[in-house]
Amino acid sequence: MLAHKSKWIAVILTLFILVPAFGAQQAQKPLTNADVVAMLTQGEQEQAILNKVRTRTSAFDVSKQARAEFDKRCAAIKHPGVTASAWATEIKHIWDTMVSVVICLETNGRGGEGACDSIPRPIN
Numbered sequence: 001m002l003a004h005k006s007k008w009i010a011v012i013l014t015l016f017i018l019v020p021a022f023g024a025q026q027a028q029k030p031l032t033n034a035d036v037v038a039m040l041t042q043g044e045q046e047q048a049i050l051n052k053v054r055t056r057t058s059a060f061d062v063s064k065q066a067r068a069e070f071d072k073r074c075a076a077i078k079h080p081g082v083t084a085s086a087w088a089t090e091i092k093h094i095w096d097t098m099v100s101v102v103i104c105l106e107t108n109g110r111g112g113e114g115a116c117d118s119i120p121r122p123i124n
Contacts, residue, residue, distance in 0.1 A: 030059035
């Protein structure tokens with residue numbers, strides 16, 4: 001009986017070690033344009049998306065072609081009770097924040113025209 005309990009304790013301890021490590025690896029996946037579109041599709045609130053865009057590691061493509069694709073995918077998303085102009089404003093705000101993140105990263109935090117103002121900087 002004691003050996004059986006020891007096995008279960010070992011299994012539980014192993015899970016306590018492996019599960020957080022797996023979660024940490026998942027959290028390190030850079031946020032992409034497709035991830036942002038998925039959050040919008042799922043109805044996530046603008047502020048929550050902006051917080052993730054500003055704080056998570058990212059790999060955004062902000063080229064003209066990517067912007068056209070982003071706009072096309074976002075135009076296909078329908079949320080009842082949200083006007084077309086309100087939706088367009090939300091999409092523009094999110095896109096502009098994604099661009100700011102890219103500018104901030106490419107300039108090592110120096111940005112330009114306030115690009116890094118809303119992006120948290122690591123504490124050295």
